[in-house]
Amino acid sequence: xxxxxQHPSRVIxxxxxxxxxxxxxxxxxxxxxxxxxxxxxxxLMLMATSNEGSKATYEQGVEKDKFLINHASLTLxxxxxxxxxxxxxxxxxxxxxxxxxxxxxxxxxxxxxxV
Amino acid sequence: xxxxxxxxxxTATEGAIVQINCTYQTSGxxxxxxxQQHAGEAPxxxxxxxxxxxxxxxxxxxxxxxxxxxSYLLLKELQMKxxxxxxxxxxxxxxxxxxxxxxxxxxxxx
Numbered sequence: 001x002x003x004x005x006q007h008p009s010r011v012i013x014x015x016x017x018x019x020x021x022x023x024x025x026x027x028x029x030x031x032x033x034x035x036x037x038x039x040x041x042x043x044l045m046l047m048a049t050s051n052e053g054s055k056a057t058y059e060q061g062v063e064k065d066k067f068l069i070n071h072a073s074l075t076l077x078x079x080x081x082x083x084x085x086x087x088x089x090x091x092x093x094x095x096x097x098x099x100x101x102x103x104x105x106x107x108x109x110x111x112x113x114x115v
Numbered sequence: 116x117x118x119x120x121x122x123x124x125x126t127a128t129e130g131a132i133v134q135i136n137c138t139y140q141t142s143g144x145x146x147x148x149x150x151q152q153h154a155g156e157a158p159x160x161x162x163x164x165x166x167x168x169x170x171x172x173x174x175x176x177x178x179x180x181x182x183x184x185x186s187y188l189l190l191k192e193l194q195m196k197x198x199x200x201x202x203x204x205x206x207x208x209x210x211x212x213x214x215x216x217x218x219x220x221x222x223x224x225x
Contacts, residue, residue: 034212043202043217044158093157097210104148104206104213109157 006107018082023094029074030096038091050077084114119216135188137203150202198223
């Protein structure tokens, strides 16, 4: 079974609204989780690194006020897309690494469609 | 800066062998990963190399040369279901995010 669970798998929202995507590590603690975005036929682009108990680190060009990341516990990170725009429609996927581990686990991904 | 290059597309026939190359230039190196991704799905882990040499796992093998910044993924006895995108990714420091190449779309025909 999945070791990293992402929810929802698909979501449709109206322009201007906000939508939250959750990423949970199911049977391990993840002090760090990563959020990626993938547009059709393109590769995964790192958006931000989510650190438990501290502020997320955003990649260049990613608006931190638009993509809010909260990592309040060792098993949960959330990505909130605020004031969603059709251009934000994409596949969002999280990954997590066990503390002192090498294996990287990916969530199932979330398809966001903004209409 | 970080740069990971791999071919955009490749084609092959069932039963054949295909080699997908990946070259990288990163500030550090803490492992190279290969993932398979079918359209609309999350990536699936295939292999991990951190030392030079060949890692074999069933029909898939991955090779790494750190001095050359080069890796390849070798797929043997190709099957139709192997048609997918293959992503090369590098981690430059322990505990940091993977940096992905643009992916190679492999089409396997009968």
